[in-house]
Amino acid sequence: MRNLAAILVLVVVASSVCVLRAQAPAAESRSVWDGVYTEEQAKRGEPIYRKECALCHGDMLTGGESSPPLSGGAFLANWNGLTMGDLFDRIRKTMPQTNPGRLTRQQDADILAFMLSVNKFPSGKTELYRQSEMLREIRFESAKPAAKK
Amino acid sequence: MREKNRNRLNLVLVSSFAGLLCWPVASSAQSQPRNTEWPSYGADLAGTRYRPLDQINAANFSDLEIAWRIKTDNFGDRPEYKLEGTPLMVNGTLYATAGSRRAVIALDPATGELLWIHGEHEGKRGGAAPRQLSGRGLAYWSDGKEERILYVTPGFRLICLDAKTGVRIPSFGDKGEVDLKQNDDQDIFPDLITGEIGIQSAPVVAKDTVIIGAAFREGMTPRSMRNNKGYVRGFDVRTGKRLWIFHTIPKKGEFGYDTWEKGSAEYTGNTGVWTQITVDEQLGLVYLPVESPTSDFYGGHRPGNNLFGETLVCVDLKTGERKWHFQLVHHPLWDMDISSAPILADITVDGKPVKAVAQPTKQGFLYVFDRVTGKPIWPIPEKPVEVGSVPGEWYSHTQPIPTKPPAYSRNGVSIDDLIDFTPALRERGKEIASHYHLGPVYTPPTVSKLEGPLGTLTMGTASGGTNWPGGSYDPELHNVYVYACNSCIEPIGLVPAPKEVSDMNYVAGTAGKEVVVLHGPGENAGADSPKPPKKRQGSGYISLNIDGLPMVKPPYGTITAINLDKGEFVWQIAHGETPDVVRNYEPLKGMSIPRTGQETYNIGTLVTKTLVIAGEGNVTTTPDHPRGAMLRAYDKMTGKEVGAVYMPAPQTGSPMTYMMNGKQYIVVAVSGGPYSGEYIAYTLPSTGE
Numbered sequence: 001m002r003n004l005a006a007i008l009v010l011v012v013v014a015s016s017v018c019v020l021r022a023q024a025p026a027a028e029s030r031s032v033w034d035g036v037y038t039e040e041q042a043k044r045g046e047p048i049y050r051k052e053c054a055l056c057h058g059d060m061l062t063g064g065e066s067s068p069p070l071s072g073g074a075f076l077a078n079w080n081g082l083t084m085g086d087l088f089d090r091i092r093k094t095m096p097q098t099n100p101g102r103l104t105r106q107q108d109a110d111i112l113a114f115m116l117s118v119n120k121f122p123s124g125k126t127e128l129y130r131q132s133e134m135l136r137e138i139r140f141e142s143a144k145p146a147a148k149k
Numbered sequence: 150m151r152e153k154n155r156n157r158l159n160l161v162l163v164s165s166f167a168g169l170l171c172w173p174v175a176s177s178a179q180s181q182p183r184n185t186e187w188p189s190y191g192a193d194l195a196g197t198r199y200r201p202l203d204q205i206n207a208a209n210f211s212d213l214e215i216a217w218r219i220k221t222d223n224f225g226d227r228p229e230y231k232l233e234g235t236p237l238m239v240n241g242t243l244y245a246t247a248g249s250r251r252a253v254i255a256l257d258p259a260t261g262e263l264l265w266i267h268g269e270h271e272g273k274r275g276g277a278a279p280r281q282l283s284g285r286g287l288a289y290w291s292d293g294k295e296e297r298i299l300y301v302t303p304g305f306r307l308i309c310l311d312a313k314t315g316v317r318i319p320s321f322g323d324k325g326e327v328d329l330k331q332n333d334d335q336d337i338f339p340d341l342i343t344g345e346i347g348i349q350s351a352p353v354v355a356k357d358t359v360i361i362g363a364a365f366r367e368g369m370t371p372r373s374m375r376n377n378k379g380y381v382r383g384f385d386v387r388t389g390k391r392l393w394i395f396h397t398i399p400k401k402g403e404f405g406y407d408t409w410e411k412g413s414a415e416y417t418g419n420t421g422v423w424t425q426i427t428v429d430e431q432l433g434l435v436y437l438p439v440e441s442p443t444s445d446f447y448g449g450h451r452p453g454n455n456l457f458g459e460t461l462v463c464v465d466l467k468t469g470e471r472k473w474h475f476q477l478v479h480h481p482l483w484d485m486d487i488s489s490a491p492i493l494a495d496i497t498v499d500g501k502p503v504k505a506v507a508q509p510t511k512q513g514f515l516y517v518f519d520r521v522t523g524k525p526i527w528p529i530p531e532k533p534v535e536v537g538s539v540p541g542e543w544y545s546h547t548q549p550i551p552t553k554p555p556a557y558s559r560n561g562v563s564i565d566d567l568i569d570f571t572p573a574l575r576e577r578g579k580e581i582a583s584h585y586h587l588g589p590v591y592t593p594p595t596v597s598k599l600e601g602p603l604g605t606l607t608m609g610t611a612s613g614g615t616n617w618p619g620g621s622y623d624p625e626l627h628n629v630y631v632y633a634c635n636s637c638i639e640p641i642g643l644v645p646a647p648k649e650v651s652d653m654n655y656v657a658g659t660a661g662k663e664v665v666v667l668h669g670p671g672e673n674a675g676a677d678s679p680k681p682p683k684k685r686q687g688s689g690y691i692s693l694n695i696d697g698l699p700m701v702k703p704p705y706g707t708i709t710a711i712n713l714d715k716g717e718f719v720w721q722i723a724h725g726e727t728p729d730v731v732r733n734y735e736p737l738k739g740m741s742i743p744r745t746g747q748e749t750y751n752i753g754t755l756v757t758k759t760l761v762i763a764g765e766g767n768v769t770t771t772p773d774h775p776r777g778a779m780l781r782a783y784d785k786m787t788g789k790e791v792g793a794v795y796m797p798a799p800q801t802g803s804p805m806t807y808m809m810n811g812k813q814y815i816v817v818a819v820s821g822g823p824y825s826g827e828y829i830a831y832t833l834p835s836t837g838e
Contacts, residue, residue, distance in 0.1 A: 060693060065611060078821060120696070
């Protein structure tokens with residue numbers, strides 16, 4: 001009996017490991033180059049950006065005197081190696097500057113989708129998540145991975 | 150009345166708060182030579198950002214380690230990601246503004262220990278402020294007995310604190326404050342709570358006079374051609390009493406009123422001094438760098454040259470009376486605010502000593518004048534410039550262009566400026582540029598059209614060249630050291646303003662893109678207002694970069710050393726590591742690309758006995774360091790890099806230095822992206838460490 005129990009434990013542990021192994025690569029493979037928003041979502045985000053963000057960050061996302069650009073090299077460098085969750089949290093915590101947190105999670109996600117589209121990250125079939133925990137699974141990488149060419 | 154009650158309530162809270170956190174600082178208060186301290190925002194009232202210290206030098210800069218650090222997250226009800234302050238260090242205490250509440254903190258300069266904190270809870274007035282967050286810093290004053298700290302809150306109130314305790318000085322103004330929205334020779338509209346006016350720069354104190362300018366929101370798409378005006382005032386540092394006012398937009402009967410045709414001086418606003426003010430205490434003269442009038446890119450409602458918009462004005466320290474002025478840009482149309490402190494320099498030109506003032510600018514010209522007379526040191530002739538065709542606009546047919554020194558950063562866009570790493574990239578750059586009007590400095594904005602041009606592609610305008618951090622000056626070598634963004638492209642297009650957006654004829658915008666509309670409940674587009682333009686089908690945004698690469702060629706950002714005796718460059722270098730997006734760009738792999746510098750406008754320099762020190766404005770990840778930015782040191786004679794030290798985030802406030810207990814420290818503000826504000830103090834390891 002003792003042996004049987006030991007075998008069962010081993011099977012359970014082994015299968016857990018297998019499950020973890022099976023899941024790990026899938027979680028690690030998601031980046032902004034994997035179509036993490038839809039075109040429709042980016043279109044929804046554009047008017048929200050224009051109403052809520054453009055006054056400071058500029059019509060063309062090039063930034064203003066007191067606001068960083070949201071496109072181009074400086075923007076990409078600022079977030080390279082982090083996750084979409086980090087970017088989403090930053091927006092949730094501090095934007096719009098006059099009343100942080102006023103926009104809904106959906107609106108913030110739509111704005112982010114619009115920013116991704118302006119920065120020429122590819123769109124896909126699923127919308128960008130609305131929760132930071134889930135967005136943390138999506139890495140922000142400024143350079144297009146070689147394998148994805 | 151409600152305002153009064155709120156202030157009283159806050160006073161009680163603030164007093165209790167400050168009282169709880171007050172420790173004596175007497176142990177560290179000892180008199181030191183002033184040149185080992187940093188007693189005002191720019192090191193001195195001349196705006197030099199210079200200290201003749203050399204314990205930290207070329208041989209040991211890379212050995213610097215963190216002495217202390219302080220995050221600013223808890224100095225406000227939310228973290229701040231844009232910490233722009235430069236602390237003061239005087240009489241054994243370090244003072245700084247910090248956090249989203251613009252709190253004032255006093256620290257031990259050797260350890261970073263918090264000695265006291267002061268914060269003002271301004272409620273709606275703070276929330277409605279045009280210039281929020283922690284600002285650039287504060288001012289220190291002493292008569293040898295009393296020590297005071299002065300700063301301006303986001304809600305535009307001048308606060309005077311006891312430097313030893315952080316408690317308000319009750320005899321100053323109204324229980325330690327002066328409401329800057331009042332007694333300003335204008336009624337701030339619509340009311341004292343939401344009326345648009347504020348300031349983010351540090352006050353200046355000279356000979357017992359506190360000098361305060363004014364700032365507003367970004368002026369690209371104003372709701373109205375009318376706005377509050379940015380007058381400059383002097384106050385008695387002992388009592389808070391207003392001593393003088395200078396009308397940056399002249400009142401009827403005053404000099405310059407006739408440069409505002411059709412009575413436009415009556416309603417035009419802005420034209421403030423939002424950046425640092427410089428003072429020559431010996432001469433009793435104040436140098437005011439004035440910004441643009443309403444609005445940044447369209448001046449059809451303010452015909453005329455518009456004095457004192459974008460003008461360097463010299464006024465009397467005691468009276469505020471104008472002594473001389475020089476308008477750098479007539480009838481401003483490019484947002485070329487004079488954006489940084491004028492720099493005072495005693496130089497020798499053609500064998501003669503000259504008391505000069507040098508003004509760095511967004512347009513990359515360093516304008517140099519005799520600071521007593523206002524006469525240019527080298528000729529600044531009026532040159533013909535392109536006249537535009539925006540309906541209703543008024544154009545100056547000439548602009549003053551310095552003959553010396555040469556422009557130290559790009560201030561126009563031509564095909565030759567475009568990216569040229571490969572022929573293919575050049576072609577892509579040309580394709581983007583083909584949608585815009587190009588030209589040299591002072592090429593005017595265009596109406597944005599779908600068929601083109603979408604606007605004028607400019608550099609050296611809103612965000613180019615040198616912005617608020619300004620330059621440094623070395624009184625030993627007579628060199629100005631100045632960072633400039635050499636790749637900050639600004640497309641300036643104008644679109645008719647829908648009536649529900651603005652009463653202006655034109656505001657900044659792009660054809661095919663809806664002008665920002667701020668709808669209230671039940672609001673609809675007015676029957677007579679222009680219809681919003683149709684959306685461009687499928688074209689999306691025309692990105693001004695190519696796969697993230699800047700569309701112009703390097704260097705993207707530079708530091709230039711300019712000798713003021715000769716009006717010539719001593720050296721110019723690319724400042725900042727080559728951005729990740731360039732180093733990792735597949736088509737460029739294998740190419741040898743010299744360091745490009747970085748595209749940013751937040752970089753202030755510090756000059757010491759031997760070094761010019763400046764941090765990077767962008768994050769990079771390289772084989773030599775993880776995600777972060779470097780604080781770099783250059784030999785001030787040659788520009789050669791002699792050392793670098795890692796920072797966890799980009800420099801966002803200009804560095805300063807001081808001696809404490811025999812050790813030299815460098816303090817720099819870092820923040821940005823996901824990294825909230827932090828002051829970091831670096832020093833050398835102690836012997837034996």
